[in-house]
Amino acid sequence: MNVPIEGDLFTPKSETLDSLLPDIHKHKIALPNFQRAWIWEPEMVRDLLVSVAYRYPAGSLLTMPINKTGFALRPFEGSGDTLKASPTHMILDGQQRLTSLYQSLFQPDGVKRQGRTHHFYLDIPVLLSLTSESSNGVQPFEVALFFITEDRRSGRKMRYEGLKPRYELDNFEQEVEAGAFPLHLVYNNDGLARWKERYLLKLTNGTNDLQHFMALNNQWEKLILPWLQRLRTYRFPVVELNEQMPLGAICHIFEKVNSTGVPLDVFDLCNAILWAQGFELNKRWGVTQLQLKDKLPMQPLSGTQFLQGLSLLDSLNRKRAEQDREISINCRKQDLMVMNRQTVEKWWPILVDGYKEAAKFMVEHGILAQRILPYTTLIVPLSAIFADILQRKGSLHVGAAWPKINRWYWCSVFSQRYSSQVETASAKDFEQVLNWIDGGDTPDVVKTFVFRSDYLQEITSIRNAIYKGILCLLAQNHARDFGGGGTLSTALFFDTSQDHHHIFPTDSLKTLKISDPRSDTIVNKTLISSSVNRSIGGRLPSLYVNEWRTKLGDDLFDEILKSHKVDPDILASNNWERYVNDRREGLRNLISSVCGGIVQPFSDMNELEVERDDDLRDG
Numbered sequence: 001m002n003v004p005i006e007g008d009l010f011t012p013k014s015e016t017l018d019s020l021l022p023d024i025h026k027h028k029i030a031l032p033n034f035q036r037a038w039i040w041e042p043e044m045v046r047d048l049l050v051s052v053a054y055r056y057p058a059g060s061l062l063t064m065p066i067n068k069t070g071f072a073l074r075p076f077e078g079s080g081d082t083l084k085a086s087p088t089h090m091i092l093d094g095q096q097r098l099t100s101l102y103q104s105l106f107q108p109d110g111v112k113r114q115g116r117t118h119h120f121y122l123d124i125p126v127l128l129s130l131t132s133e134s135s136n137g138v139q140p141f142e143v144a145l146f147f148i149t150e151d152r153r154s155g156r157k158m159r160y161e162g163l164k165p166r167y168e169l170d171n172f173e174q175e176v177e178a179g180a181f182p183l184h185l186v187y188n189n190d191g192l193a194r195w196k197e198r199y200l201l202k203l204t205n206g207t208n209d210l211q212h213f214m215a216l217n218n219q220w221e222k223l224i225l226p227w228l229q230r231l232r233t234y235r236f237p238v239v240e241l242n243e244q245m246p247l248g249a250i251c252h253i254f255e256k257v258n259s260t261g262v263p264l265d266v267f268d269l270c271n272a273i274l275w276a277q278g279f280e281l282n283k284r285w286g287v288t289q290l291q292l293k294d295k296l297p298m299q300p301l302s303g304t305q306f307l308q309g310l311s312l313l314d315s316l317n318r319k320r321a322e323q324d325r326e327i328s329i330n331c332r333k334q335d336l337m338v339m340n341r342q343t344v345e346k347w348w349p350i351l352v353d354g355y356k357e358a359a360k361f362m363v364e365h366g367i368l369a370q371r372i373l374p375y376t377t378l379i380v381p382l383s384a385i386f387a388d389i390l391q392r393k394g395s396l397h398v399g400a401a402w403p404k405i406n407r408w409y410w411c412s413v414f415s416q417r418y419s420s421q422v423e424t425a426s427a428k429d430f431e432q433v434l435n436w437i438d439g440g441d442t443p444d445v446v447k448t449f450v451f452r453s454d455y456l457q458e459i460t461s462i463r464n465a466i467y468k469g470i471l472c473l474l475a476q477n478h479a480r481d482f483g484g485g486g487t488l489s490t491a492l493f494f495d496t497s498q499d500h501h502h503i504f505p506t507d508s509l510k511t512l513k514i515s516d517p518r519s520d521t522i523v524n525k526t527l528i529s530s531s532v533n534r535s536i537g538g539r540l541p542s543l544y545v546n547e548w549r550t551k552l553g554d555d556l557f558d559e560i561l562k563s564h565k566v567d568p569d570i571l572a573s574n575n576w577e578r579y580v581n582d583r584r585e586g587l588r589n590l591i592s593s594v595c596g597g598i599v600q601p602f603s604d605m606n607e608l609e610v611e612r613d614d615d616l617r618d619g
Contacts, residue, residue: 011240018232021106030073030087031095038077038099042118042147045100045111052234053141053227061236062093065243078103108184117150124179128223141227162415163452186231266333267303277341295359298367305380307336310347312384312430329427354387366475368493374465375418381430388434401437408433410594411449413469449597453588460520462500467522473590480560482532484552496529504579507538514576523584526564545572
């Protein structure tokens with residue numbers, strides 16, 4: 001490989017976002033055509049925005065001046081389909097981060113991912129209320145930052161609190177009324193000034209009170225503007241390659257630095273910090289992974305999540321020991337990087353035991369495989385809760401705590417609590433659940449639980465936590481293999497290739513001349529083995545029910561159907577409407593039995609908004 005031997009191969013420097021993003025928009029900065037597509041989910045974009053706002057390291061960029069004889073180039077996603085100018089630089093490493101920041105901070109069209117559009121906002125009333133003196137350890141920007149997803153059909157933008165609609169953000173007036181500042185105005189000086197003026201005037205209740213307006217403007221300058229300035233002026237370290245570097249050398253460098261397309265993990269930073277203290281984090285975590293791998297086949301093992309569990313245990317221990325001080329429970333990424341060797345070594349074996357107990361809990365709760373695990377992130381508070389009980393009270397007290405942990409777990413799943421702000425939820429739930437177990441107040445997520453039952457007849461995606469939660473809940477309640485092989489278990493799940501499939505085949509609905517979007521929702525799905533699903537095919541339920549009754553016996557197959565909350569006689573009657581109404585009620589009651597709280601009756605609305613799943617594998 002020929003490389004230049006005279007001079008430096010690269011130049012280190014830095015650049016701010018207020019120069020990078022406009023240049024992306026003007027196509028002065030472009031991408032080589034061999035770059036992979038942008039792949040970040042909105043949650044990853046949100047995490048990056050938080051890092052930028054707090055000036056945390058978000059990796060470096062690798063750039064190169066454009067060589068006229070070099071690579072074919074293309075614009076960043078969201079900035080147009082074809083180049084409208086001659087670029088001066090190309091990005092070799094940093095595409096995912098820069099595209100995410102460009103679409104969320106610069107583009108009014110929003111962040112577009114797999115046919116969905118997401119818009120990012122700051123909750124200004126929240127940001128105004130959380131001063132450094134009153135936040136009590138809560139990070140203001142992180143709490144105030146949120147995103148909403150446009151409805152695919154109507155284009156409406158609704159913000160939800162859990163499953164309950166909070167307000168619409170379809171136009172400028174609604175954004176001002178809600179105090180939801182669209183982040184795409186950060187670089188639009190005129191739009192930002194107009195939004196700010198209208199919002200401050202709203203707060204004066206339409207009066208012409210100049211003194212009140214100026215006081216509000218001072219608040220804005222003190223509590224809001226600094227965050228916007230941080231977003232504009234965030235500085236990336238940049239390594240600029242020599243423009244004379246041969247194409248082969250560039251490809252080699254690109255392959256090495258950008259093979260995964262994922263951001264730098266805080267675990268890597270902690271590894272470097274603890275290595276300097278004589279603790280080999282990578283090596284210790286490798287041993288622990290081997291210890292836990294067979295016990296937790298349904299849970300992806302993340303070193304960062306394990307460190308978060310250590311942080312929860314340590315911060316709660318310090319809070320209990322120093323009750324005269326105001327110590328917050330935490331597991332944020334910045335908290336992990338201040339843990340020292342002594343802290344990590346002290347809590348490590350205790351948390352390993354917590355993970356082992358969490359493994360038993362997850363098996364008992366029908367989590368048969370990673371495919372149907374509602375949340376990978378719930379392992380953080382769950383394992384830490386078990387670790388604390390084991391450490392303080394011993395194993396005999398763990399069983400006694402299960403009923404309360406069980407209710408908290410299912411309320412968290414069916415409220416979709418761990419879909420965002422996971423670190424905040426983990427810290428709060430960890431402390432509140434343990435306090436509840438010790439005789440204190442009921443946790444907020446349990447106390448305020450409300451479930452919108454209509455959601456059951458809207459969701460079709462197995463990526464959805466509620467969808468997975470139903471499958472796990474059926475398994476927990478001893479759902480049986482359709483082929484007569486016994487109660488569903490992890491071994492049976494894999495041995496018989498279980499997956500989510502239709503109970504009332506969609507082709508049979510076509511035969512009956514019935515068109516109903518609920519046919520693809522969880523109301524009409526359950527775990528069925530691949531062989532049984534093939535035998536069902538697209539036949540009328542009456543045909544396959546009678547065939548399996550003959551194979552297994554009427555009583556056995558009827559009991560199997562009942563274990564999946566299916567009435568066998570209703571299914572065998574081919575009456576779609578009766579079947580749907582009966583099964584959805586069975587699933588609603590199942591949720592009510594484990595969560596308590598308010599599980600709303602179905603509204604029987606005329607038009608159902610259905611979330612489509614593009615990669616369903618069922619027949």
